[in-house]
Amino acid sequence: MDKIRIIGGNQLNGEITISGAKNAALPLMIASLLTDEELVLDNVPNLADVKQLQKILENHGVEINISDHIKTDDMGGQKVSFKAKTISDTCAPYELVSAMRASFWVIGPLLGRMGEAKVSLPGGCAIGTRPVDFFLDGLKALGAQIEIEDGYVIAKAPEDGLRGNRVHFPRISVGATHTVMMAAVLAKGITIIENAACEPEIGNVARCLIAMGAKISGLDTHTLTIEGVEKLNGANFEVLPDRIEAGTFAMAVAMSGGDVLMRKGRASDLQAAVDVLIKAGVEIEQEENGFRVKANGAGLRPIDVETDPFPGFPTDLQAQYMALMTRAAGVTNIKETIFENRFMHVAELARFGADIKVDGQSAIVSGVPQLSGAQVMATDLRASVSLVIAGLVANGETIVSRIYHLDRGFERLEEKLRRCGADIERISE
Numbered sequence: 001m002d003k004i005r006i007i008g009g010n011q012l013n014g015e016i017t018i019s020g021a022k023n024a025a026l027p028l029m030i031a032s033l034l035t036d037e038e039l040v041l042d043n044v045p046n047l048a049d050v051k052q053l054q055k056i057l058e059n060h061g062v063e064i065n066i067s068d069h070i071k072t073d074d075m076g077g078q079k080v081s082f083k084a085k086t087i088s089d090t091c092a093p094y095e096l097v098s099a100m101r102a103s104f105w106v107i108g109p110l111l112g113r114m115g116e117a118k119v120s121l122p123g124g125c126a127i128g129t130r131p132v133d134f135f136l137d138g139l140k141a142l143g144a145q146i147e148i149e150d151g152y153v154i155a156k157a158p159e160d161g162l163r164g165n166r167v168h169f170p171r172i173s174v175g176a177t178h179t180v181m182m183a184a185v186l187a188k189g190i191t192i193i194e195n196a197a198c199e200p201e202i203g204n205v206a207r208c209l210i211a212m213g214a215k216i217s218g219l220d221t222h223t224l225t226i227e228g229v230e231k232l233n234g235a236n237f238e239v240l241p242d243r244i245e246a247g248t249f250a251m252a253v254a255m256s257g258g259d260v261l262m263r264k265g266r267a268s269d270l271q272a273a274v275d276v277l278i279k280a281g282v283e284i285e286q287e288e289n290g291f292r293v294k295a296n297g298a299g300l301r302p303i304d305v306e307t308d309p310f311p312g313f314p315t316d317l318q319a320q321y322m323a324l325m326t327r328a329a330g331v332t333n334i335k336e337t338i339f340e341n342r343f344m345h346v347a348e349l350a351r352f353g354a355d356i357k358v359d360g361q362s363a364i365v366s367g368v369p370q371l372s373g374a375q376v377m378a379t380d381l382r383a384s385v386s387l388v389i390a391g392l393v394a395n396g397e398t399i400v401s402r403i404y405h406l407d408r409g410f411e412r413l414e415e416k417l418r419r420c421g422a423d424i425e426r427i428s429e
């Protein structure tokens, strides 16, 4: 299994090209199930999760062609075409779905287009129970009959297809919003999704669906109105830049000090995190080609944070921010409100000498003047990168193992950091 080795202490300077967003690419790929025409996606990141979803879509009968591989020099994304001329199988089996929670979302378009789906209950990161009740209640509101048998959800639409309805989510869920939106675009009549997630990735997918002929209004708000259409067509569409990757590198620069342009990055897509970093003493400015992050690598102010759905501080940046605050000048309170078990990085950060106490859903981080390099283990996708951030400033050598978590969501992380001056390498065993 590959590991990452870091020798801490170097500043980061230069440019990092931000890849296409994993959390948009996955649902955009899933949207290809909605049409028998070709959907061509640009700027698709080359990630383990993307490859896993390709397998799942191929199992449903989607033809996939990758026409433009990543070029090493410009770090551009892939152009990938998807054609679901016929859906040969409406079952998504456990072996394929269990590796990644988002694969469960195929249930929406399969039900919308084929009137039936049998999808294994999902797996994914071990950051909490992550139930699917909102998905199932939303699909039931559109008329689907749902049964759970042997770990599978078996969903069937009425004879004449799904019918539009009002769907009110009890709390905001990204996955349930994507799924019900994709089921509703081919339903008869109007669906109103209330308390919908409005993460930029939802807007990206809604815009792609509109390009495919769907009728959706209320984009980027908590209420989506969808007027069902008979059929969707193909489209060409670009995956938006990954705000979580951009925010992660911004925190890496804040930690190590330096001056890095996040090429293609949009500060406005992660304004809550940008505001916190600025308060902490980091300089961030949007430029024409991306946003620039400057920091001197010391004396950051401790700024309390609570994770929230968009436009709040993203839970997907909580671990990275915690790593950053381990060296702040004071005590930071970090409250996790989205997932109940998202502090597994705390024990690993402690191995660097960090002082963190967990109290329920809050972590109290007391800044220390220096971290020391350690052998640590990645526990989930975002937690793994927090260990890399700590390693960038820790004295001596850090070895991060189990980095398959990292490869699920960060494209060529070590290469991007090395180009900016970090002493980091992947060790293959």
Ligand code: UD1
Pocket (backbone or CB within 6 Å): 022, 023, 024, 026, 101, 102, 128, 129, 130, 131, 132, 133, 134, 135, 136, 171, 172, 173, 174, 175, 176, 309, 315, 316, 338, 339, 340
């Ligand atoms: C997505 C993101 C993930 C991010 C998360 C929150 C992708 C591929 N993943 O995950 O990176 O951390 O949003 O921003 O886009 N819940 C229920 N019942 C449900 C559905 C959700 O109780 O049926 C709960 C979850 O357990 C969680 C909360 O709602 O506590 C939010 O989860 P949700 O927004 O659905 O996260 P994901 O879509 O899985």
